[in-house]
Amino acid sequence: MRNKPAYSIESVDHALRLAVLLQQEGPLRVSEAAGRLGVARSTAHRLLSMLVYRDFAVQGTDRRYAAGPVLGSPARIEPVAHLRHAALPHLRALVDRTGESANVMVLLGTQVQMVATAECDHVLRVGDREGRLLPAHLASGGRALLARLSREEIESRYADDAGGVTSEEVVRIVRQTRRRGFAINDGGTETGLTAIGHPIGDAARSPAAALSVAMPTARYHRRLLPDLGTALAEAAAAIDRDLRASEPP
Structure with a gap:
């Protein structure tokens, strides 16, 4: 971690x-x-x-x-800033409810970028991930978002083994995520870290975004999945409502 x-x-x-x-x-x-x-x-x-x-x-x-020139010109600044502003109160509420750190992320090609983090109070915890880029096929929120894509979209996104993984491997991960009904990252991005992910809004939302709750693997158990899944789904729905309410008519 x-x-x-x-x-x-x-x-x-x-x-x-x-x-x-x-x-x-x-x-x-x-x-x-x-x-x-x-x-x-x-x-x-x-x-x-x-x-x-x-x-x-x-x-x-x-x-x-x-x-500046080193960073390049960011794409779609306003939607990301808007998402972060809407998500932060719900991230904090999610931390209070689950006792673990929470993140919101956006899908960028074959990666996800963390745009906001709320940390829990445990001494042993998953820390601030804001700004980090992670492979979408490994991160829990990335898996939740990839599971919404068609096979054709996945093959296009991962053409020529983009992101260091083949489209067939990503399709297998997506199938497993759909079967489970949960997007789980169990040590995929960091040893000792387990995270559960859930998309925000429907597939048409731009930028495509997801929530995750992340914890040390030592505190994770499968029996926690139903409660974590419910908490994530309700937080994601609340963020989506706030985003829709603040959109121009």
Whole structure:
């Protein structure tokens, strides 16, 4: 399980988090960056200045900072930011209900990217995964989303063994997920980690997103599946309702 290292350098961690925010959610003002990181405005300004110096960020005429050439131009910023905003309260409620960490992720080709995490209070826990990219066929939320795709869509997405896996292997994983009725990652992405995933909304929702509850394998047991599945389904439905309610008519 890859949690935040005890020897991490806080300024480096802040800079990396800022880069992820700019890449995922688009332009930020200094005050907004400071609020997201929980640091002083002066600290946020120094971090952003360094990102600009190294081409991870650029400053516009409106004084907001955006993703720079190193990060590229993020696609569909507004929907991802909207999803994150809608999901966070429900992620926290899901943590309270299950006692384990919860994530929301979006499907990007053959990968999923974590866009928000709510951590539980256990000393031994799955830590913050925000910004991480994982193979969709291994992550629980990715499996939940792939299970919605047709065989043709899977073959197109995994043509020429994209993502380091063949389309036939992905089809087998999808069949197993559909048979189970649950999307499970049992040590697939990290040894000692087990996660259960559930899609958000219907297959037409864009960006395609899913929820997961992740825990140390030592605390997982199959008897937990029904309760975890119900909690995930209800949280996913609540997020979808909030997203629909805030969409323009």
